[in-house]
């Protein structure tokens with residue numbers, strides 16, 4: 029942690045030195061940061077550490093969803109147990125409806141410059157001109173006894189009014205049902221969504237922001253109810269999750285948390301291989317082979333299976349599901365605990381993915397744990413996508429795909445390794461150290477990019493690392509002054 033603080037300090041000091049010595053225009057952008065911070069109090073000390081009266085809200089979820097592979101939609105219901113640990117009386121609660129950024133009257137369109145809209149016409153045609161019916165379709169919002177609760181949906185945020193005020197130390201229950209159409213990520217992008225593979229007529233689903241999620245209430249911001257416009261990421265309270273995911277019975281699923289009914293969803297042979305993977309500390313073991321995945325691609329079962337997961341004290345939940353998935357894993361030791369480093373990828377990811385993905389996950393957990401604290405979760409997934417990188421607790425979606433004939437440029441390989449390090453690294457910031465990404469992008473991206481550089485240079489001597497050393501800020505500081513933005517900026 030010391031080295032991280034040092035890097036940040038060097039960056040800030042370098043900034044102020046440039047400003048003083050050269051008297052460059054824009055120096056006022058690098059004024060001292062003291063006035064930006066909140067006054068120390070009983071909740072937060074001057075060092076930023078929790079004070080004596082520090083509190084956090086808690087939201088525990090029981091979620092049950094079905095992934096409809098025929099129509100590419102998700103239907104779900106949930107109960108949220110919301111615990112008011114604050115000293116304040118709450119008369120309403122805010123819930124996040126992130127999928128609504130894809131509804132037709134989305135604010136995302138309103139803030140996108142016209143020029144950008146022309147450049148990505150397909151995206152906007154799908155999203156806003158009637159070809160894609162996006163957004164959450166909310167069925168019901170009620171309390172634990174089924175009594176409907178008055179609520180107001182304001183784009184990606186929903187305010188639920190409580191019939192009885194929630195006193196400090198009390199808890200309340202919300203029950204919400206919904207469905208939504210899954211976005212085709214290859215056509216209209218998105219942090220989560222699906223990819224269609226025409227050749228075998230199958231989908232890979234990488235799914236997040238799929239359920240109404242509690243907003244954060246803190247003594248600094250009050251309710252963090254800034255809209256989700258697609259750019260700035262997320263602010264979420266910690267809680268415990270019990271999630272049931274129903275999918276076609278030939279799908280392989282990976283998710284945040286521990287799979288608690290492995291005996292029901294995996295064959296004895298797959299269970300045996302999963303166990304072997306956990307015990308393999310040197311190299312990955314295949315749990316579902318490419319041959320098995322290719323057979324499932326052709327058979328397309330119509331039966332269903334429910335995968336059940338539990339996750340304790342996490343700020344979010346995501347999952348991936350497909351009959352195309354090859355699955356491998358290996359163990360990583362932390363004291364007497366073994367964490368499963370694991371990957372899910374279709375045959376289109378090979379030969380890159382079987383060679384590198386799980387090894388990179390294990391390497392990242394080792395390097396980041398040494399630099400910060402031992403990885404506390406039981407599992408870490410890397411899931412293949414065509415080109416994006418996006419992180420969630422215990423699971424992330426990563427790009428890096430060879431050409432059709434299996435060949436790839438070095439650049440593709442290193443980009444893939446970098447994105448896996450980066451997204452697995454986000455487990456530490458912001459998933460475990462739970463910063464408010466909606467407000468402060470630099471907190472998790474800054475710390476994570478620095479450690480990404482460390483992990484890259486330890487992966488391979490002369491790794492073509494593109495970030496992570498303090499000297500690299502010089503390039504930025506010497507750039508066009510009118511483009512330089514202050515660090516304390518909203519994403």
Ligand SMILES: [Zn+2]
Pocket residue numbers: 450454473476
């Ligand atoms: Zn990032």
